[in-house]
Amino acid sequence: MVFTGLPLATLLPLAGVAAAIVVFFYVLKLRRRPVAVPFARIWERILRDQEATHLFSQLKRLLSLLLQLVLLTLLLMALGDPRLAQTLLEGRSTVVLVDTSASMKALDVAPSRLGAAREEVRRLVGSLANADRVLVARMDATVAPLSTMTDDTAALEAAVDALAPTDTRADLAQGLAFALDVLRGLPHPEIVVVGDGAYGDLAAVNAQVALGDMPVRFIPLGKEQRNVAITQFSVRRYPLDKSRHEALLEVTNTNDVPADVELTLLGDGDVVDVTRLKLGPRERLPRFYADLAGANRTIEARITLTGGDRDYLPADDHAYALMPERRRARVLVVTSGNTYLEAALLLDEYLDVTLIEPARYPPPGAFDVTIFDGVAPALAAGTGAALYLDPPAEGGPVVPDRAVDELFGFDEWDRKSPLVRWMAMADIQVASGHTLHPGPGDRVVGASEHGPILVSGTRGGRPFVALGFDPRRSDLVLRVAWPLFILNTIDHFVQEDASYISSFRTGDVWRIPTPSSASLAELRDPSGRTRSVPVQHGRAVHFGDQAGFYELVVPGEPEAAKIGFAGNLVDLAESEIAPRTELGLGAPPPAARTALSPGIRRDIWVYLVAAVLLLSAIEWFTFHRRVTV
């Protein structure tokens, strides 16, 4: 007998103290209620008869003490979780990695590959021998244990029930590394992988994980491989005509036989385009849809096999994209007259532009963006974000550092900045201007050899962009970059980012830009479940494992912002559902399993506690019936 719970060295002092307390209370004289009687001699007559039973009473008291000590012993032994040493020595430690990746949604076996995996794991749990312990973990893009290393079949059954498929790829290397960590130091370790073998390049897995002598058993699942998948999908609005958009997608035939596919494109739930495609064996066919119209928010692509063929993995037949919401931005231009600026603003029909003389600032009303052309008055309420073109020495958010009267240009610029997206910056020539002196926290977007000339930042909670020269004193206004710069800046201010990511790929950690500095946001996933996600550095962080449309609600002033985005399974490795019969990791096969010896449950402590409860019930019954009084 071995105590696997509290060790004997702890149990013995505990037993001593507890027994001493029990004995002390028994030795302690029972305090009886004093009752006056008129004539004690009459009681003596009764008590004389009782003297004969006094010995029996003492015996009952002694028996009661012994019973208490027995109960105490049983409870302490239960705390020790005793096991037969023989069974402990024979026990094996097994980590069962169940593939819950997207390919396990394949329906080539009933009810699905994951359903078959559940049955396999249940069978494995049912065949555990004495003292075998198992940990069940799900394995997709991440690995998560669903149970402890236990021999409790109920807990293991619950873990099996908790297995659910995701729209992510399976990371076998991560799963094996997890299993190795769990099994380190445990007796008779063993890894069991239950899945379809769609794990990408196994040679890379072998290179990443040193299995050594660790036995790995693979339980293969799946029969069919016929599948056609959408392996790429992206949508964007045109920067200068946001009523229209273009979509790029790729359809892949993962089989060795040709496939006839019907591709349907839906905008806001309505069919926008239907195309019939013929894919050759293992062909990857990209499709580009230009100049699409008729959808404001959601774009969805679906493919179906025609000609009576069946696609066994529906999970990769859908792809989703969400476009940024369009709204009319109110722009105030404070200028004494700037034709180039007015022309650039005319290019976007979704702008409400108001032009005023500097003397009439501030006008009534509120604006999203105000462009100050060569002026920098004190900002009034309703100004919104500010774009300063050649700000004067006084009043601007940044101070002109020094005048530059020789030709200069952008020698350095932040290529990742949305302000200069799609702009050719290298050959812009500027006749004269100023370098700018950025404040703390400001970001230098562009600089000449003389210093910063394009700076962005925030003042008093209001974002600003400052250009250190008059565009008319450069050839910028003659370039395509000019309207792009103006529109990029306005889009940046109104959060209508042309670089908006139409969809994220499942299995990655998503970092969704948020307009607020809140630390928590509410995320509603495609299944309708809502959860809180952290917001770090202005981005909500979430590990996406479901394809579909998401909605993120970020608290803010004056009202919460709602951000939509989409998640897609676009993973060719997961779409390759041809089942694999062996992993070929080079690990030795595990020893044959012995069946569970039926009959007695292996948790002895359960029986000890049951015995305590039974004895207590008997003791209570006899006391209640005055048998032991």
Add this chain to the structure above:
Amino acid sequence: MRLLEWFRRAAGPVSRRFVSVRPPPREELFDDDFQRKLETLAIVSRRVFAGRLRAERRTKKKGSGVEFADHRVYVPGDDFRYVDWNVYQRFGRLLVRLYEEEEDLSIYFIVDCSTSMGFGNGRRFDQARRLCAALAYVGLANLDRVTIVGVSDGVVARMPTTRGKGRIFKVLGFLRELEARGTTDLGSALKTFVAQHKRRGLAVLFSDLYDHEGFANGINVLRYNKFEPYVIHLVDPREDRPALRGDVRIYDCETGEEREVTVTDRVLERMAQAQAEYRAEAERFCTRNQVAYFPAEVDAPFDELILRVFRRGGFLR
């Protein structure tokens, strides 16, 4: 320290602080209703014994009274005047007529004033005093010499001998002042009593007979000193099945003697048997020694008890 104190109290012997006998309730012992019933009892007693009693009591002495009592064989020395010549003429035997001698009867009411009489709410003691008052009234109304004494382990109170119905208020006042306090020792107390009262007579003892020295001692003292004992045994049926349960430490309300008892149904049954045996023992003793014995339950109406006493006889003759 408080925990230690708690343990001391839990483990220590029974403290006297926790022991008390409930005091008797303060209520009017002899109210107007009681006094009206006394008058009724006096009238009833006359009717019951009408024709035999002419407002006098007879003693057992045979003497020169007018009431014929019996015959006995003539022996030399007898007064010839009492020879019944009619009998001699008819049967040829010399028999002497005996007459009951008439004298004032002394009635002594002895009330047990020990603590056990006031046990509980004092019903037993109240009943004893009511019965004593009733019988005393009957005695006073019949022009007997009435004396009341209270005893426990000695004579604790004494009302001087009195007679006449008009003294009833003195009797009531005396009884009202009696307190149930002290241990019972009837033998010792009644020895004092007989030493103080040379004139023999009827001695009515109101007691629960809870005497640790034995109730027989006291009764025998009366018997041996030519008193006519009449024992009225005050019985409380509640004591047959006391309202106790579980582990208790009982103590005698007079002596403080303690015993630990676990009261169960079986113990309560035995208690009822023991009480019945104790009463039967007292009755057997009295019957064997020709002592009038009358059990009186503490909750029975006192006037009914008095009538039962009259009907049973022995008290009035």
